[in-house]
Amino acid sequence: MNYEIVELEGFSGNKATIYSIILDGDEDTLFDHFVNENIDKYRSELKFIASRLQVIGQITGARDKFFKHNEGKPGDGVCALYDEPDSNLRLYCIRYGNVAIILGGGGPKPPEILAWQQDEKLKAGAEKMIQVSKDIIELLQSGSLEWSKDGSQLTGNLLITDNEE
Amino acid sequence: MKNNNKTARKYKSSAISGLLTEISPVEKLQITTRMSLAARLDDLIIARGWGKSEFAEKVNKHPSEITKWLSGTQNFTIDILSEIALALNLPVGELFAPKQIQVINKAHILITVKQVEPTIKYVTPYGDFVGDVSNYHSGNYKDAEGWSTSRIYYS
Amino acid sequence: MSQIKHKEFNVDLQMKSIELLKSSITMPSTPEVSLTNFNFNINLESKADATNKILFVIVSVEIRSSDQNHVLGSLAVSCIYGIPNFDDVIKIKEGGKLNIPKGLSEILISISISTVRGIMFSSFRGTFLHNAFLPIIDPQSFSPAVIVAE
Numbered sequence: 437m438n439y440e441i442v443e444l445e446g447f448s449g450n451k452a453t454i455y456s457i458i459l460d461g462d463e464d465t466l467f468d469h470f471v472n473e474n475i476d477k478y479r480s481e482l483k484f485i486a487s488r489l490q491v492i493g494q495i496t497g498a499r500d501k502f503f504k505h506n507e508g509k510p511g512d513g514v515c516a517l518y519d520e521p522d523s524n525l526r527l528y529c530i531r532y533g534n535v536a537i538i539l540g541g542g543g544p545k546p547p548e549i550l551a552w553q554q555d556e557k558l559k560a561g562a563e564k565m566i567q568v569s570k571d572i573i574e575l576l577q578s579g580s581l582e583w584s585k586d587g588s589q590l591t592g593n594l595l596i597t598d599n600e601e
Numbered sequence: 602m603k604n605n606n607k608t609a610r611k612y613k614s615s616a617i618s619g620l621l622t623e624i625s626p627v628e629k630l631q632i633t634t635r636m637s638l639a640a641r642l643d644d645l646i647i648a649r650g651w652g653k654s655e656f657a658e659k660v661n662k663h664p665s666e667i668t669k670w671l672s673g674t675q676n677f678t679i680d681i682l683s684e685i686a687l688a689l690n691l692p693v694g695e696l697f698a699p700k701q702i703q704v705i706n707k708a709h710i711l712i713t714v715k716q717v718e719p720t721i722k723y724v725t726p727y728g729d730f731v732g733d734v735s736n737y738h739s740g741n742y743k744d745a746e747g748w749s750t751s752r753i754y755y756s
Numbered sequence: 757m758s759q760i761k762h763k764e765f766n767v768d769l770q771m772k773s774i775e776l777l778k779s780s781i782t783m784p785s786t787p788e789v790s791l792t793n794f795n796f797n798i799n800l801e802s803k804a805d806a807t808n809k810i811l812f813v814i815v816s817v818e819i820r821s822s823d824q825n826h827v828l829g830s831l832a833v834s835c836i837y838g839i840p841n842f843d844d845v846i847k848i849k850e851g852g853k854l855n856i857p858k859g860l861s862e863i864l865i866s867i868s869i870s871t872v873r874g875i876m877f878s879s880f881r882g883t884f885l886h887n888a889f890l891p892i893i894d895p896q897s898f899s900p901a902v903i904v905a906e
Binding site: 492 | 606607608609610611612614616617620621623624628629632636639640643668669671672673674
Binding site for chain 2: 783784785786787791792793794795796797798799800801802803804805806812822854856861882883884886887888891893897898
């Protein structure tokens, strides 16, 4: 998977940096796709999600209780923005402490499923983030990527290709 | 591969801008308040060394309810806030506004100094000089023209 | 305002105010109390106001007789520092604990002690405590006992 990590201007602030992913050949981020695919049916819920992300970036930071954890492999940071039982959408992300998150995609969560593996859309969203998280861990270990001194910004070559890892 | 220290490209999303402009000021404030309150509650629980289950017991709720409270999505009622404040032993108002000033360091040291040069030598004889009682009193009054003046009385 | 560059942090520092909280001098009532040997009891308290981006360092000094039974003089001073880049330098950890870099804490303690030394001299000048200079103190003597915010 080849992709670019970009910083989302509308959400990022001095409490947390909020990123998303643009896949190779695409112009929009995974988060843009998540919004565009669901805006007709779930506009009000998307507004709520957007507003929460803005508060995370600018006021509270990415506090761990704002997320549902252990959505990916143990310790990989893949999680979902907390969604109430009666909400319709799930958004996958990777959380790096209180200071940075990478937004992925997601989708409607059918009430009958217990785990994302049981739904194709959610499975695609979660698996992408699991891969991105794995890539970033390897690139941090090799030194191609680093966290800034204050720990809130990823630096380095943020155009990730299959060759790089 | 070497790190060139470049940060991520800033990306302006029309989807995000569109959503954010649709959010009314009151909606924005509601969400900000819910999340700030959740963050404050989390800090207060952690500062007391309690886990989620322990706090749940104190407010007589299921731990899953506390998860929701701390998620930033809860719309707290006054009644729930009162229960929380009581469990934390705080006025309800302090759930919204933390104490402004924090003590971050307190320390004490003792230093003994010997043989200081006594250049100023008092000639007043030793005695007990400390006392609140005096035969002289002073007071202020306003004269006919409104000026305040001191007058010293002896009683 | 001064910008202080340290290997761990850069801080913009202002001396916003110096407040004299307490000052007293008491001549002992008997000649047996030595006026050449003193004990300096020094209390130091640091407080932070994250909202207004200021730090208080409150130094209280008691000059006691060598047997510690008589308070000969006392002074308490609050040095108030403004830190415009407060959020960059002082981080709030989970639980509300403020994390001040050790280097910055030492700089502020050092400045505050020196300020109090000067005020002590001018307060006690011309008295029997004229030569009771506050000794040079290693700021590291005030090992931080970090207190979690309530």
